[in-house]
Amino acid sequence: MGINRRDFLKIAGISTLAGIGGAAGLTLAKSGLLEASQYIDDPKGLKGKRWAIAIDISKFKTPEDYKRVMDVCHSIHNVPEIGNTKEEIKWIWTESYESTFASQEYANPYIKDNLKKKPFIVMCNHCDNPPCVRVCPTQATYKRKSDGIVMMDMHRCIGCRFCMAGCPYGARSFNWRDPRPFIKKSNPEFPMRMKGVVEKCTLCYERLAIGLKPACVEASSGGMIFGDLNDPNSDVRRVLSSHYSIRRKPELGTSPCVFYILGGQ
Amino acid sequence: MLETAFKGSRTYWAWILFLLTVIAIGLFFYLRQFTVGLGVTGMSRDVSWGFYISQFTFLVGIAASGVMVVLPYYLHNYKAFGKITILGEFLAIPAVIMCMLFIFVDLGQPLRVLNVILHPSINSVMFYDMIVLSGYLLLNILVGWTALSSERKGVAPPKWLKFFVILSIIWAPSIHTVTAFLYSGLPGKYFWMSALLAAQFLTSAFASGPALLILLALIVRKFTKFDPGKEAIQALSKIVTYFLLTSVFFLGLKLFTSFYSQIPSYAHSIVYLYAGLDGYNKLVPLMWISNILIVIALVLLVIPQLRKNEALLAIASVCVFIGLWIDKGFGLIVGGFVPNSFKQITEYWPTLPETSITLGVWAIGFLILTILYKVAVSVREEVGDIDFHH
Numbered sequence: 001m002g003i004n005r006r007d008f009l010k011i012a013g014i015s016t017l018a019g020i021g022g023a024a025g026l027t028l029a030k031s032g033l034l035e036a037s038q039y040i041d042d043p044k045g046l047k048g049k050r051w052a053i054a055i056d057i058s059k060f061k062t063p064e065d066y067k068r069v070m071d072v073c074h075s076i077h078n079v080p081e082i083g084n085t086k087e088e089i090k091w092i093w094t095e096s097y098e099s100t101f102a103s104q105e106y107a108n109p110y111i112k113d114n115l116k117k118k119p120f121i122v123m124c125n126h127c128d129n130p131p132c133v134r135v136c137p138t139q140a141t142y143k144r145k146s147d148g149i150v151m152m153d154m155h156r157c158i159g160c161r162f163c164m165a166g167c168p169y170g171a172r173s174f175n176w177r178d179p180r181p182f183i184k185k186s187n188p189e190f191p192m193r194m195k196g197v198v199e200k201c202t203l204c205y206e207r208l209a210i211g212l213k214p215a216c217v218e219a220s221s222g223g224m225i226f227g228d229l230n231d232p233n234s235d236v237r238r239v240l241s242s243h244y245s246i247r248r249k250p251e252l253g254t255s256p257c258v259f260y261i262l263g264g265q
Numbered sequence: 266m267l268e269t270a271f272k273g274s275r276t277y278w279a280w281i282l283f284l285l286t287v288i289a290i291g292l293f294f295y296l297r298q299f300t301v302g303l304g305v306t307g308m309s310r311d312v313s314w315g316f317y318i319s320q321f322t323f324l325v326g327i328a329a330s331g332v333m334v335v336l337p338y339y340l341h342n343y344k345a346f347g348k349i350t351i352l353g354e355f356l357a358i359p360a361v362i363m364c365m366l367f368i369f370v371d372l373g374q375p376l377r378v379l380n381v382i383l384h385p386s387i388n389s390v391m392f393y394d395m396i397v398l399s400g401y402l403l404l405n406i407l408v409g410w411t412a413l414s415s416e417r418k419g420v421a422p423p424k425w426l427k428f429f430v431i432l433s434i435i436w437a438p439s440i441h442t443v444t445a446f447l448y449s450g451l452p453g454k455y456f457w458m459s460a461l462l463a464a465q466f467l468t469s470a471f472a473s474g475p476a477l478l479i480l481l482a483l484i485v486r487k488f489t490k491f492d493p494g495k496e497a498i499q500a501l502s503k504i505v506t507y508f509l510l511t512s513v514f515f516l517g518l519k520l521f522t523s524f525y526s527q528i529p530s531y532a533h534s535i536v537y538l539y540a541g542l543d544g545y546n547k548l549v550p551l552m553w554i555s556n557i558l559i560v561i562a563l564v565l566l567v568i569p570q571l572r573k574n575e576a577l578l579a580i581a582s583v584c585v586f587i588g589l590w591i592d593k594g595f596g597l598i599v600g601g602f603v604p605n606s607f608k609q610i611t612e613y614w615p616t617l618p619e620t621s622i623t624l625g626v627w628a629i630g631f632l633i634l635t636i637l638y639k640v641a642v643s644v645r646e647e648v649g650d651i652d653f654h655h
Binding site for chain 1 (some may be wrong): 301303309310311313314372373374375377378384395448451454605606
């Protein structure tokens, strides 16, 4: 990379003073240098063309199994606990079978009782064809070319919430007020957000960059399988080829990259 | 010409003062929203657009409806609209400005609004909406102001104006079509995802806009020496009638598809709005008031003897305007979010700050409208009741 974020900001600041900020911004955006977080090129970093997660729901047995996964994500990413459902911010959480697979509900009401009553983990699906990216007027949310992660640039987001209307999975949260007072213990390694921007799971891009799997996957003790869909030998491809799995609302053509294995072994 | 807006009667100034007060209250609450965040509104994670975006949607229609007087006058040389055309053009200007303000007050990070231009996304319908709305605003300012200036000088408007008039006629439907595309292309939002949505938007706009214009024409006649003409008002009433009928017809088409198919996702929002879903029914009374108003309006409008009575026509116009406002300026946007992606229900109701900000923006619109109409009427009073040839 010829330019890092700090340098870019300097140039942008100076050129704005010169009155050509817009033009400079456009040029940089076109050459693809604006993808945040890519300035570190750690050799240990995980490389993949199309990251995906398979959730083996049979591995989630106790409430503790779910809690571990959700807590680790929310604590390392400074996700606030607002305390009311209207303004709630969540990156990974649980929903009932009916809610998770809202369209399958009509297909099979006679599914096994233990599945029907089980909580399902939901999160951003990192769609291959993400509607949120399509509708965003500022490219503040974008699909990373290198590995397909649906990213968020919280510094560019204008808070129009078009992406929230566009996401058919309810994966996006909006900061209805300043989140900082609602973060119990903050992680200085990860940016905090301000009021008025949308946020969601970014598949732990910051961990992948230094060779770690997403935190939820790591905390799931095998309940969540992570890997590259483009690599036939990846863990995720292996588990998807040997187990029957479903995705949320596949009929919408978004190609979600989060898979659910219902049957277990 | 603008100087005429500074000379007015006691009533005129009282009205201006009233609007300024409403604007000040709105501004006060906007500053609060600016500091605290959009948490001061009734919107939520589930119903993430509310009053502001609803008003925006409704007002795009009002703006587009100016074409209903401009088109017959310029393309069909319908002389009766000669006097009222300027009222149509001058209605479109504040309507578009209100649209832009409603988008602005809805933004979580309003200071970053220029990102839409700095980092444009040609896949986003919002990008095109920005282009068509600002274009339409400029066209109406240009056409309205130039035509009125020529009229004041007693000369024919410049020839080049015709080009922009025709452009504005083609442009008008585009603003509402693009606005419908904001909603009708979203996967999973079944209430909006219909090819009919843009057509529904246009027909309801061409009913509510001219209804407002009838009321404005009646008000102008009552308070000034300028008479837009009985024939023009009657012609407008026919436009309202036909488009209201088409609107109701389109609603019927939507109801048929949604309920005969019995695909639950297509019916949920409609059931929520008109009957309540799973015990949630906050919007039901409002939606039925809308239905009743539209039925009253239809009776008053469809029977020619009733519609020819201007007092009854005024009542019908109020019914159309409020009825369609509830439908589009409230139910349409909120209904699309209920139930949410998980088939759960969060209800929405605007808060006091949100309502005050909304009223403030409306007051800004009415202030601009008042000033523009004052200028237009003053010019008319000045040049007298001559033949209008712009």
